[in-house]
Amino acid sequence: MKIMMVLLALSAMPAHVAADDLANEIQELITLLPGTYDNVQQSADQNAAGLPENLRLGRRAQFFAHVARPSACCTGFSAGPEAAFFYMRIYRDGELWLGGEHIVVVYPDRKLNTLVWQFVRIADPERFLDLHLNAEKQRNVTLVPQPQDVLDCPVLGRKAGPSVFKAELKNGGCNVISRVSAKLRRLEMNLTLTPTTLFYLDRGIENGQVVHGSVDGTPFNMVRGLP
Numbered sequence: 001m002k003i004m005m006v007l008l009a010l011s012a013m014p015a016h017v018a019a020d021d022l023a024n025e026i027q028e029l030i031t032l033l034p035g036t037y038d039n040v041q042q043s044a045d046q047n048a049a050g051l052p053e054n055l056r057l058g059r060r061a062q063f064f065a066h067v068a069r070p071s072a073c074c075t076g077f078s079a080g081p082e083a084a085f086f087y088m089r090i091y092r093d094g095e096l097w098l099g100g101e102h103i104v105v106v107y108p109d110r111k112l113n114t115l116v117w118q119f120v121r122i123a124d125p126e127r128f129l130d131l132h133l134n135a136e137k138q139r140n141v142t143l144v145p146q147p148q149d150v151l152d153c154p155v156l157g158r159k160a161g162p163s164v165f166k167a168e169l170k171n172g173g174c175n176v177i178s179r180v181s182a183k184l185r186r187l188e189m190n191l192t193l194t195p196t197t198l199f200y201l202d203r204g205i206e207n208g209q210v211v212h213g214s215v216d217g218t219p220f221n222m223v224r225g226l227p
Helices: 001-013 022-031 041-048 136-142
Strands: 036-037 062-067 083-093 103-111 113-119 153-163 164-169 174-177 184-193 198-204 209-212 220-224
Touching: 022 113, 022 164, 036 198, 041 220, 062 103, 062 220, 153 184, 153 220, 174 220
Parallel strands: none
Antiparallel strands: 036 062, 036 220, 062 083, 083 103, 103 113, 113 153, 153 164, 164 184, 174 184, 184 198, 198 209, 198 220
16 A cells, blocks of 8 residues: 555655756766867877768867856747756867857756757857856856757757767757858758767758768767867
8 A cells, every 4th residue: 555655655756856967967967078079089090081071070179168058048949947057168279269269058958858969159269258157147147049940859868878868959960050151051060979089960951962060871980079
């Protein structure tokens, strides 16, 4: 009888109260994601192999830091109180790519039983250099509202194994109107995060031609802490 009463009590509780794996995964991600990831070895191997220029990914690094919640976040979507916020910087050939800075907002969607990853661009990024070092800047950072077609196709994913997270665009990709060319562009993006490596693919295709990112679908293989 006691066992039956316990089971009935658990069944009456909301899923996120009985066993909130999504909330736990966000806390784990706060520990796992921050750091610098660099594909220096992959880039060197591609150069040494003599790959055609259009197939070489080049040198790329990505930096993530856990930051405070921006006061003005978030336009177009509701992150909720459990969301985690990460500052992301991208480096090309060792140089900071201005325009590559994002706030990555990760929050639970319990209806879909997954985490949502929103990659939100920072407006006027030169005003917010070294954002990870300044809590006041983190709260006051200006974000670019996500276009509706991007909001309609979020990045979804969650823990896939011990200390392994995976995420990708909903349905494997999105068709959006490019803010650069004003043409229809298919976006493809996925990532796999482990304690040592970040595999990251982010590319756009217009009229069957890859206009940014990996031509053949090879992801950046970025190792944590290099160099």
